[in-house]
Amino acid sequence: MTPQRVTLITLGVADLDRANAFYGAMGWQVTREVPGQVAFYQINGMALGLFGLGALAKDQGRPGAALGTGAMTLAQNFGTAAEVDAAFAKALAAGATAHKAPEKVFWGGYSGYYAVPDGHVWEVAHNPFWPLNDDGSLTLPLADAG
Structure with a gap:
C-alpha cells in the first residue's frame, strides 16, 4: 500500500530568480537551494520546490517537453x-x-x-x-x- 501523503510539491518555473523574488515578497524564506537551479521552502510538514522548466522536464525523463x-x-x-x-x-x-x-x-x-x-x-x-x-x-x- 502506498502511504496517503504528499511530502513535496515542485513547481516548474521559467525564471527561478523571479519566482524566488515573488515568494520572498510574500515573506517566505528559502530553506535550501542550489543557486540558479532549484529552491526549497519548508511548509507545514512538507516542502515546496521551485525548479526550472527545462531542468524539470529533463528530470522527468522528458527533455524538451513543453511543461505548463x-x-x-x-x-x-x-x-x-x-x-x-x-x-x-x-x-x-x-x-x-x-x-x-x-x-x-x-x-x-x-x-x-x-x-x-x-x-x-x-x-x-x-x-x-x-x-x-x-x-x-x-x-x-x-x-x-x-
Whole structure:
C-alpha cells in the first residue's frame, strides 16, 4: 500500500530568480537551494520546490517537453476572511495577477484566486467548516456518522 501523503510539491518555473523574488515578497524564506537551479521552502510538514522548466522536464525523463502549469490549484486556508483579504493583497503587491477577488462563495466560505508570475494558481480561503490547527495546518473533520 502506498502511504496517503504528499511530502513535496515542485513547481516548474521559467525564471527561478523571479519566482524566488515573488515568494520572498510574500515573506517566505528559502530553506535550501542550489543557486540558479532549484529552491526549497519548508511548509507545514512538507516542502515546496521551485525548479526550472527545462531542468524539470529533463528530470522527468522528458527533455524538451513543453511543461505548463497544469489544471490544479494550490491553496492556503486562513482563520478569517480578513486574513484572506490581506494574503490576496500581499500576493498582488508581490506581482501576482488576480483571477477572482475574495468573496463569499456558494459552499459557505470565502475565497479568491490569483496566479503567480509563472502562472501557477493559488486559492486563498476561509472555510468555517474546516478549522485550522494552531500551526496553520489542516486536519479534515471526519464525516458525519449519521
